[in-house]
Amino acid sequence: MSRIGLVLGAGGIAGHAFHAGVLDTLSAVAGWDPRDAEVIAGTSAGSGVAALLRGGMSPRDVARRIAGEPLSAEGSRLVVGRRYVPATPQEPQAMGVQRRLRSGAALAPAAPTRFLHAALRPWEVRLGTLAAAALPEGRVPTDRVVAGLRRMYPSDAWPDETLWLCAVRLHDGRRVVFGRDPGTRHGCSVPDAVAASCAIPAFFQPVRIDGVRYVDGGAWSPSNADVMAGLGLDLVVVVSPMSARRAIPASVDGAVRAACRLQLSQEVLRIRRRGTPVLVIEPGAEELQVMGTSSRAMDAERAPAIVRAVRDSMRVRLRRPELRERLRLLRG
Numbered sequence: 612m613s614r615i616g617l618v619l620g621a622g623g624i625a626g627h628a629f630h631a632g633v634l635d636t637l638s639a640v641a642g643w644d645p646r647d648a649e650v651i652a653g654t655s656a657g658s659g660v661a662a663l664l665r666g667g668m669s670p671r672d673v674a675r676r677i678a679g680e681p682l683s684a685e686g687s688r689l690v691v692g693r694r695y696v697p698a699t700p701q702e703p704q705a706m707g708v709q710r711r712l713r714s715g716a717a718l719a720p721a722a723p724t725r726f727l728h729a730a731l732r733p734w735e736v737r738l739g740t741l742a743a744a745a746l747p748e749g750r751v752p753t754d755r756v757v758a759g760l761r762r763m764y765p766s767d768a769w770p771d772e773t774l775w776l777c778a779v780r781l782h783d784g785r786r787v788v789f790g791r792d793p794g795t796r797h798g799c800s801v802p803d804a805v806a807a808s809c810a811i812p813a814f815f816q817p818v819r820i821d822g823v824r825y826v827d828g829g830a831w832s833p834s835n836a837d838v839m840a841g842l843g844l845d846l847v848v849v850v851s852p853m854s855a856r857r858a859i860p861a862s863v864d865g866a867v868r869a870a871c872r873l874q875l876s877q878e879v880l881r882i883r884r885r886g887t888p889v890l891v892i893e894p895g896a897e898e899l900q901v902m903g904t905s906s907r908a909m910d911a912e913r914a915p916a917i918v919r920a921v922r923d924s925m926r927v928r929l930r931r932p933e934l935r936e937r938l939r940l941l942r943g
Contacts, residue, residue, distance in 0.1 A: 619657025623908030632921025
């Protein structure tokens with residue numbers, strides 16, 4: 612059987628829906644169950660999907676859950692509730708945060724000491740992590756994001772299969788990979804690690820684990836695909852909701868997606884240089900039209916339409932001859 616690595620990138624609720632549609636279609640068309648991946652690495656939205664898969668939820672039920680469709684009997688036993696609906700900017704609590712920001716309150720940097728570290732070691736600075744330190748702490752708790760996962764993972768025990776969840780340590784801007792880095796599987800539950808990986812700076816509260824504050828792993832990289840380099844895998848599948856395939860429209864959103872794609876390309880190159888082929892799946896024009904701009908990534912109302920659009924487009928995309936060898940590797 613082929614040894615497959617699966618990377619699930621950031622992207623908010625829209626990204627979660629994109630992951631769901633892609634994995635559901637890959638499973639149906641290629642006959643590959645992503646739960647069988649040797650390593651699953653998730654960032655932000657991708658961390659939640661990764662945890663669902665490692666908790667035993669099928670890709671079909673992952674898609675059904677965010678699309679608001681009935682779950683299978685197996686899926687219903689795993690997670691109570693039909694939809695994945697984390698807190699969104701429209702909720703009263705979030706609106707209260709926005710009003711405080713407009714009034715000038717709570718504007719202190721979340722981690723002012725980070726600037727001293729950056730000044731002493733500027734070659735290590737990542738702009739995303741520096742921005743996370745410069746922005747004020749968010750005020751929206753991540754509890755609702757991981758409520759379903761707490762039912763799936765009632766204890767601190769991690770799954771036996773490899774699960775890596777990427778977050779950023781706020782005070783020094785370092786990437787932490789829960790489940791891989793020493794000590795990160797002890798004293799930290801999977802839901803807490805997902806919450807840390809999803810804690811969007813200035814929106815969600817930083818997540819404290821053993822007294823240390825963590826924020827969204829997307830502040831380091833929207834995909835963190837480079838964690839798969841050098842593992843000796845037969846194939847790495849990267850699902851990247853925040854980048855885009857081919858032509859990217861000239862706009863602010865286009866610039867964001869182009870930057871994400873550039874970083875992803877560098878990470879993919881590191882994997883390929885170590886001898887592992889990579890299958891990258893990014894939104895195309897059809898999916899981008901439904902997903903909307905990055906500013907609407909937390910719009911839960913779009914999720915069902917995104918899942919449907921991705922299912923349709925992926926069925927067509929996976930028939931392309933250039934993907935035949937990659938799909939053969941997936942089938943083992």
